[in-house]
Amino acid sequence: MRVATPRISLEIQRYRPEQEQEPILQAYEVEYHEDWVVLDAINHIKDHMDGSLSYRWSCRMGVCGSCGMMINGEPKLSCATFLRDYYPASIRVEPLANFPIERDLVIVLDDFMEKLTKVKPWILRDQEKPLSEGEYRQTPAELARYNQFTLCINCMLCYSACPVYALDPHFIGPAAIALAHRYNLDSRDQGGKWRQQVLSSEEGIWACTYVGTCSVVCPAHVDPAGAIQQAKLTTTLDWFRDVLLPWSGR
């Protein structure tokens, strides 16, 4: 006698603008496999049950950052969230919070992309040195200063966890500030003064009230909340230096 494969139910939020005024939940029942992640179940639905379901994913291994979803109300990478952690209860899957919904689980990420470019997350030099002089060298200690912040995969879970961003969509937000901080800490970079204009603007670091949930949900352990507070500290110290020692010529 064949033992029936256990099943698990997924309640997936649907939004088809040509069909619905607002999102609805649709339940699907799929086979339960101990080694399946939520993304496997959704792929199974897409391939075998309902081809109209829309969502983003790519690498299936926690690297590309495109499969972020709200899973039982928590922002998570669906490729790194196992069914077994919820089974036998059903799982509710919704698009990442705090972003507009394009369709089903697909969010509009233009706002994040814009903010990301605003902080110029690349190495800025006042003057590039000629190729003949070789590469910009760095010691292991210099690398260690910013290494943690390079691990960001731009998955936007931190924006989804941030109530400040929810209430004020102009806030530059955790990932973009953490990346700005990453380049500011890089010994090869000289762009701090440019980024500072964005970072210390009203929508920048001072909008953050240190709720800290961005760092809790970050799948890459970047600690964006820490980065923002560190940037606040640096900015404050720089300000004092400018006021108290104007001749120091930073």
Next chain:
Amino acid sequence: MTPFQRPVSAIWWLKKRAYFFFILRELTSVFIAMYLVLLLLLLQRLSAGPGPYAAYLRFLATPGMFAFHAVALAAALYHTLTSMSFLPNIIVVRFGEFRLPAIAYAVGSYSGWIVISVLIFWIVVLR
């Protein structure tokens, strides 16, 4: 096709433990501010002479004021302890590639706290 914008609930801070404790922490500042007002009034009464000062002390000894101070103390402790737990993420101390671990911050801030408390106790009570 217009993207769907989800509204933010007015009680968003009740929806997650972490949000609730964040709001609670923000609220502790209100109690600390009120305590500081009482402290400033104490100084003002002190400068007004022994009569007003004694009257103010009697006011502080009323059950309502006693309860307020108990709550303000709890608020100050919560604020302080959480602040100290944030330190390692905010003030990064490095020696080359080595980063000072969180435990070192805890040892530093707690022992500093104890030393200052003992010092104040000595000045106010023992001397």
